[in-house]
Amino acid sequence: MKILVAETAGFCWGVRRALDQAVDLAKKIDGPVQTFGPLIHNAQVMEELTEQNIHSVENLADIHSGTVLVRAHGIRPETFAQLRATGADVYDATCPLVRKVQKIITKYANDDYDVVIVGDDHHAEVVGLRGYTKGQCFVVADEKEAETLPSFDKVCVVSQTTQNDDTFARTVEVIKQKARVLRATNTVCEPTRDHQRETIDLARQVDLMIVVGGRHSANTCRLADLAAKEGARVLHIETDGELQESEVAACQTVGVTAGASTPEWMINRVVEKLEAFRPETTSRLNTYLKQAMGVLVASNVYVGLGAATLTLAASLLLQPTVGREELWPLVSAAGLFILAMHTVNRYQERSHYSGWGSFSPRVFQRFQQIMLWVGVIALACALGLALSLGFGQGLALAAFGLLGALYGVKLVPLSWARHITGIRRIKDLPASRDLATALGWTVAAAIVPLLTVGSSSPLRAAGVIGFVFLFVFLRSALIGVRDVQGDKIMGMETLFKVVGKRRTKAVLVGAVATLTALLLGLTFPWHGLPLAAFVFTVVPYTCAVCWSYHQRLLPKGAAGEILVDGQFLVAGAMAFLWHLNRQ
Numbered sequence: 001m002k003i004l005v006a007e008t009a010g011f012c013w014g015v016r017r018a019l020d021q022a023v024d025l026a027k028k029i030d031g032p033v034q035t036f037g038p039l040i041h042n043a044q045v046m047e048e049l050t051e052q053n054i055h056s057v058e059n060l061a062d063i064h065s066g067t068v069l070v071r072a073h074g075i076r077p078e079t080f081a082q083l084r085a086t087g088a089d090v091y092d093a094t095c096p097l098v099r100k101v102q103k104i105i106t107k108y109a110n111d112d113y114d115v116v117i118v119g120d121d122h123h124a125e126v127v128g129l130r131g132y133t134k135g136q137c138f139v140v141a142d143e144k145e146a147e148t149l150p151s152f153d154k155v156c157v158v159s160q161t162t163q164n165d166d167t168f169a170r171t172v173e174v175i176k177q178k179a180r181v182l183r184a185t186n187t188v189c190e191p192t193r194d195h196q197r198e199t200i201d202l203a204r205q206v207d208l209m210i211v212v213g214g215r216h217s218a219n220t221c222r223l224a225d226l227a228a229k230e231g232a233r234v235l236h237i238e239t240d241g242e243l244q245e246s247e248v249a250a251c252q253t254v255g256v257t258a259g260a261s262t263p264e265w266m267i268n269r270v271v272e273k274l275e276a277f278r279p280e281t282t283s284r285l286n287t288y289l290k291q292a293m294g295v296l297v298a299s300n301v302y303v304g305l306g307a308a309t310l311t312l313a314a315s316l317l318l319q320p321t322v323g324r325e326e327l328w329p330l331v332s333a334a335g336l337f338i339l340a341m342h343t344v345n346r347y348q349e350r351s352h353y354s355g356w357g358s359f360s361p362r363v364f365q366r367f368q369q370i371m372l373w374v375g376v377i378a379l380a381c382a383l384g385l386a387l388s389l390g391f392g393q394g395l396a397l398a399a400f401g402l403l404g405a406l407y408g409v410k411l412v413p414l415s416w417a418r419h420i421t422g423i424r425r426i427k428d429l430p431a432s433r434d435l436a437t438a439l440g441w442t443v444a445a446a447i448v449p450l451l452t453v454g455s456s457s458p459l460r461a462a463g464v465i466g467f468v469f470l471f472v473f474l475r476s477a478l479i480g481v482r483d484v485q486g487d488k489i490m491g492m493e494t495l496f497k498v499v500g501k502r503r504t505k506a507v508l509v510g511a512v513a514t515l516t517a518l519l520l521g522l523t524f525p526w527h528g529l530p531l532a533a534f535v536f537t538v539v540p541y542t543c544a545v546c547w548s549y550h551q552r553l554l555p556k557g558a559a560g561e562i563l564v565d566g567q568f569l570v571a572g573a574m575a576f577l578w579h580l581n582r583q
């Protein structure tokens with residue numbers, strides 16, 4: 001069975017933007033964030049938002065004060081005024097593309113035009129748009145309803161942003177016959193258009209089209225209708241739990257698409273379930289392998305192993321003559337420290353992560369108490385080992401450990417935070433996750449070894465520190481892109497969220513180039529078999545990982561993380577080979 005997934009399936013950027021705003025607000029303020037109406041028509045995401053203290057309020061009468069966020073659909077201008085009159089702090093997450101329609105209506109309404117909106121009369125966006133009209137306003141679903149409209153002297157026609165181009169065009173043709181002056185603007189938004197175009201293309205190629213999304217989501221239902229019109233058998237599901245093997249058993253090709261309110265992790269779960277139905281992926285060996293990879297990743301053992309092997313490479317790069325008796329405690333301390341920090345961080349984030357789709361958070365939530373104990377013991381062992389190497393080494397790890405523990409703690413009072421762009425926690429700093437991860441690894445894998453084994457020159461020491469920092473920053477930024485695109489992280493913690501897709505790509509390319517230059521520089525002073533040339537093999541590996549991610553070839557779930565963090569293992573393995581060869 002072939003599985004084809006629509007590239008644009010899932011959250012549109014307007015929905016993602018509103019969710020980001022809600023999550024950022026919830027992190028900054030002390031009380032709950034009230035959204036005026038559900039932020040998104042997706043029961044699973046709404047549950048997750050409730051866990052993060054973001055609640056939907058339906059009636060104005062229920063709002064007395066606190067913080068209110070207007071959702072992407074927008075609201076009537078007078079409703080804005082009423083919300084402000086309640087004494088609440090009102091934030092606006094109206095999608096800019098909806099705001100554009102509101103402006104068009106306002107402009108023509110001010111020139112005494114009547115308004116026709118092509119859309120669903122009861123949809124929140126349309127209810128909001130009606131508030132910007134002044135004269136007569138009509139809402140019609142299609143050309144048939146347009147037949148019942150009266151004649152107009154001057155009329156402005158717009159569409160609900162999630163309408164369909166063809167329906168809009170046909171409806172305008174009917175209204176043309178009834179108006180002296182007609183100003184029609186097709187305001188179907190680009191993300192909707194892309195979703196619909198891709199769904200139609202896919203529906204023509206498959207035996208079964210699976211549409212994932214809320215049953216009350218208008219745009220999801222429209223995708224299902226469009227696919228059905230193309231003659232495809234359509235299955236509209238809200239979660240992977242509804243998918244039965246019998247429904248896909250006879251299919252050669254299955255298409256998967258999703259509405260603008262469906263997170264990518266939900267789509268991934270559906271795809272994973274479909275893959276599990278394929279006989280070739282359900283062999284026992286395959287299942288064991290997947291489980292083993294999952295346990296290694298979810299328990300943070302794999303990331304600890306990565307830190308240990310990177311420390312081996314960094315220690316040898318600093319001091320090629322270092323003996324095994326010094327290498328072992330260095331490598332073990334770094335591995336245990338990184339395992340502990342990732343575990344503590346994940347524990348702090350447990351409510352945010354719960355159910356956000358990927359394997360690791362789900363497994364972590366199930367075994368969180370055991371994992372927390374493993375993390376605490378690992379941290380104690382790491383600190384003990386570092387202290388055995390020297391006081392400075394113990395202090396360096398302890399200081400960064402404390403910083404890591406405070407990462408998600410609200411350190412600045414809300415009243416002060418208002419004056420410093422809302423930053424209350426280390427986590428609120430732009431790209432904090434990528435920078436803090438790179439810094440933590442650098443302390444464990446480069447600074448502690450430097451304090452222990454020294455370096456032949458300050459330049460070499462700086463080169464190795466730069467190599468470790470950049471290498472880990474690259475990995476973290478790449479995982480950040482994956483997480484954001486998988487709708488798992490919302491807020492400004494990752495580089496991708498702060499600077500956007502194109503600039504992140506430029507930063508990644510720049511980081512690979514600098515990494516290459518650093519490794520070439522480290523190669524320079526030695527004769528014979530240079531260690532840095534061995535470690536250099538990580539550069540093509542890293543490039544291959546970045547490229548396969550860009551081409552959407554990187555496997556999802558634990559296998560993807562194994563491959564991404566595999567670059568540390570490659571660096572360590574090459575350094576170890578060199579070490580063996582030298583003896």
Ligand code: SF4
Nearest residue numbers: 012014095097161189
């Ligand atoms: S569907 Fe379009 S208009 Fe609506 S929130 Fe998404 S991007 Fe904005």
